[in-house]
Amino acid sequence: MAKRKIGFIGLGIMGRPMSKHLLNAGYELVVHDVNREAVADVVAAGAEEAKSSKEAAEKSSLIISMLPDSPDVEAVALGVEGIIEGVSEGDIYVDMSTIAPSVAVEVGEAMAAKGVSCLDAPVSGGDVGAQNAALSIMVGGEQVTFDEVLPVFEVMGKSAVLCGPLGAGQTVKACNQVLVAVTIAGVSEALVLGAKAGVDPLKIVQVLSGGLARCGILENRGERMVNGDFDPGFRIRLHYKDLNIIMKTSNDYQAPLPVTSIVHELFNTAMSKDRGELDHSGLLTVIEDLACIEARTKEAE
Ligand code: NAD
Numbered sequence: 001m002a003k004r005k006i007g008f009i010g011l012g013i014m015g016r017p018m019s020k021h022l023l024n025a026g027y028e029l030v031v032h033d034v035n036r037e038a039v040a041d042v043v044a045a046g047a048e049e050a051k052s053s054k055e056a057a058e059k060s061s062l063i064i065s066m067l068p069d070s071p072d073v074e075a076v077a078l079g080v081e082g083i084i085e086g087v088s089e090g091d092i093y094v095d096m097s098t099i100a101p102s103v104a105v106e107v108g109e110a111m112a113a114k115g116v117s118c119l120d121a122p123v124s125g126g127d128v129g130a131q132n133a134a135l136s137i138m139v140g141g142e143q144v145t146f147d148e149v150l151p152v153f154e155v156m157g158k159s160a161v162l163c164g165p166l167g168a169g170q171t172v173k174a175c176n177q178v179l180v181a182v183t184i185a186g187v188s189e190a191l192v193l194g195a196k197a198g199v200d201p202l203k204i205v206q207v208l209s210g211g212l213a214r215c216g217i218l219e220n221r222g223e224r225m226v227n228g229d230f231d232p233g234f235r236i237r238l239h240y241k242d243l244n245i246i247m248k249t250s251n252d253y254q255a256p257l258p259v260t261s262i263v264h265e266l267f268n269t270a271m272s273k274d275r276g277e278l279d280h281s282g283l284l285t286v287i288e289d290l291a292c293i294e295a296r297t298k299e300a301e
Pocket of ligand 1: 096127
């Protein structure tokens, strides 16, 4: 099948490198963002500019968005001058932002009424994964649509898995964010307990990394947490946004998440302390505050 021309909307930390991989792979791209500098950069790399999401949709037959949050996707997809005003029957719309599963379904239903097939395809792997085309992509939607878009996913990621019907990609992403948030909180508590009891926290990271407690957070962030290095990475404010989605989803499905709800409040505390721009492993500073460990908290601010 001939390569579809792609409309790419949202050229931020993630979308910008992802769109450039598509250009490098030979896809024709028309791009839109409210940030002029981001558009100019991707246009300089070979893309065409669209002045609105509607225009990006008019000029392409596969539209991809990578936006911050659910309200942004609703506005870009369904709002005035939005994608829905520019699509034609047979187009495909793939939203790769992390948003509420219910919003993915709502947008998909509105697009289906116009003859447009949708996939929700959030990612994990962070900014480094986006830059290295090594994202893990979790997809919801129809098999036939997934099969057609798979070569495009393969340009941006190292794996793409169809998880179920529309919304299932966002549900799996929510599960991922539950586990990562709870793990960060657990690692933080372990490090604070050990440090207050007088053990070198670096030793704790080394020893735990070799046993049953080993995990991605210890592996990728353990040493940096001990050193008080909270340069993002994935920011606390974005993980807090995801936890808000998760708590709403847990209410929607009456799936109580007692542990996650406490971690949600810890992220809320980090936000209230104006630490939203720290890497999410900076949640450690909140646990340190509770234990009256002051030195590293000051460093972080
Ligand atoms: P970002 O804020 O860097 O980029 C979002 C882009 O969308 C910005 O360039 C912004 O100008 C643009 N935008 C916002 N509203 C718009 C509108 N109405 N019309 C056109 N453009 C608009 O965010 P990001 O870090 O690239 O994250 C994007 C999504 O990916 C989020 O949902 C995030 O949770 C998810 N995600 C991020 C990471 C990460 O490490 N940054 C990892 C996995 C998933």
